[in-house]
Amino acid sequence: MAKEPELRNLDWQTFQEMSTSEKGEYFTVNDKPHHVLNAQQFTRPQLDRLCELATKTRTISKTREGALFIQDLLCEKRAMLYFSQPSSRTFLSFYAACQIVGLKPAEVRDTSTSSELKGESPEDSVRTFSSYFDVIIMRHPKGGFADRIAWMLSQTERAIPVINAGSGKDQHPTQALLDIYTLHRSFDQAGGIENRDIAFVGDLARGRTVRSLAQLLTLYPGGKQYFVAPDSLQIGDDILNILDQAGVEHEVTGDFKSTIPKVDAVYMTRIQDEWDKAHESKDIDTSGFKFTAAHLDLLRDDAIIMHPLPRRDEIAPDVDKDPRAMYWRQVRNGMWVRAALLLSIFERDRDIDAYFDSLQ
Numbered sequence: 001m002a003k004e005p006e007l008r009n010l011d012w013q014t015f016q017e018m019s020t021s022e023k024g025e026y027f028t029v030n031d032k033p034h035h036v037l038n039a040q041q042f043t044r045p046q047l048d049r050l051c052e053l054a055t056k057t058r059t060i061s062k063t064r065e066g067a068l069f070i071q072d073l074l075c076e077k078r079a080m081l082y083f084s085q086p087s088s089r090t091f092l093s094f095y096a097a098c099q100i101v102g103l104k105p106a107e108v109r110d111t112s113t114s115s116e117l118k119g120e121s122p123e124d125s126v127r128t129f130s131s132y133f134d135v136i137i138m139r140h141p142k143g144g145f146a147d148r149i150a151w152m153l154s155q156t157e158r159a160i161p162v163i164n165a166g167s168g169k170d171q172h173p174t175q176a177l178l179d180i181y182t183l184h185r186s187f188d189q190a191g192g193i194e195n196r197d198i199a200f201v202g203d204l205a206r207g208r209t210v211r212s213l214a215q216l217l218t219l220y221p222g223g224k225q226y227f228v229a230p231d232s233l234q235i236g237d238d239i240l241n242i243l244d245q246a247g248v249e250h251e252v253t254g255d256f257k258s259t260i261p262k263v264d265a266v267y268m269t270r271i272q273d274e275w276d277k278a279h280e281s282k283d284i285d286t287s288g289f290k291f292t293a294a295h296l297d298l299l300r301d302d303a304i305i306m307h308p309l310p311r312r313d314e315i316a317p318d319v320d321k322d323p324r325a326m327y328w329r330q331v332r333n334g335m336w337v338r339a340a341l342l343l344s345i346f347e348r349d350r351d352i353d354a355y356f357d358s359l360q
């Protein structure tokens with residue numbers, strides 16, 4: 001096997017100028033993700049493996065003996081959850097994932113209680129964390145910040161893994177992983193994710209989950225992607241170019257109702273008005289981009305409704321009880337695939353295989 005290129009051999013300028021997909025191979029060790037910084041870094045075999053590992057992990061965890069076995073796998077390690085942007089779901093999902101695999105979690109969520117208030121740079125703060133912890137899981141409002149941290153640590157003696165738990169408007173790779181895992185579980189018995197059509201609905205201009213998932217889905221050929229939004233919230237050309245390069249069929253439309261019957265999955269998102277500078281989103285008419293109980297009749301029987309959450313009013317609560325509403329299961333899938341990711345990063349995945357095989 002060819003030796004994988006190492007991040008520490010790159011200078012910042014060279015690394016920064018690379019395309020997102022070029023960077024990916026620098027985040028990999030032994031064919032497994034080491035850093036998790038963008039969605040494009042994943043290969044199809046890695047995604048298949050993480051889905052398999054997540055399912056094995058949740059199966060083993062059903063018994064007390066199995067749960068204790070998994071908690072022992074990373075009991076010597078500690079995780080730093082550094083979230084300088086609001087989060088409860090992703091934060092707790094990682095927190096619970098750490099508990100499943102025995103990683104001891106610690107957190108910094110409010111930089112006003114840290115030395116950053118004394119003028120310390122976030123880079124120095126993270127370097128300090130790296131002295132105490134074995135992995136940094138971080139969310140930051142600035143796109144590319146997690147890349148910077150991973151590179152910075154690669155130049156030190158403690159080049160610990162960095163996981164991006166959401167960076168600016170750009171990337172949310174582990175949300176894309178849990179979305180893939182949800183699609184995998186939903187369609188596994190019916191031919192898998194390939195050739196599945198998906199509609200992304202809502203704020204596609206600023207929703208990082210859509211950007212990450214749209215790119216990951218290029219690894220599953222045959223499906224068409226619909227982008228359903230008011231003009232001013234439509235998906236960026238950069239994503240459409242990536243789809244073109246990958247040969248993925250796509251359609252940009254404002255017609256939600258006629259798109260619903262065409263697809264296998266409807267991926268709803270909220271309006272991301274925390275990025276508004278002058279409350280401009282409140283003037284956009286989003287009324288035609290909400291999933292109500294009346295839309296359920298338009299949806300195919302075997303299709304699913306997804307949402308990264310939190311939701312506002314883009315999915316009516318009376319849709320929740322429909323068996324095709326997948327968003328609450330999506331949340332649980334997230335915890336298991338993040339547990340699988342942590343096991344894989346620390347190369348304890350073979351232990352899961354061995355234990356799982358012993359149950360058969």
Ligand code: NCD
Pocket residue numbers: 089090166172175208209270308309310
């Ligand atoms: C998403 C995010 O933070 O980008 N939430 C999440 O992590 N599940 C979506 C959102 O905030 O709308």
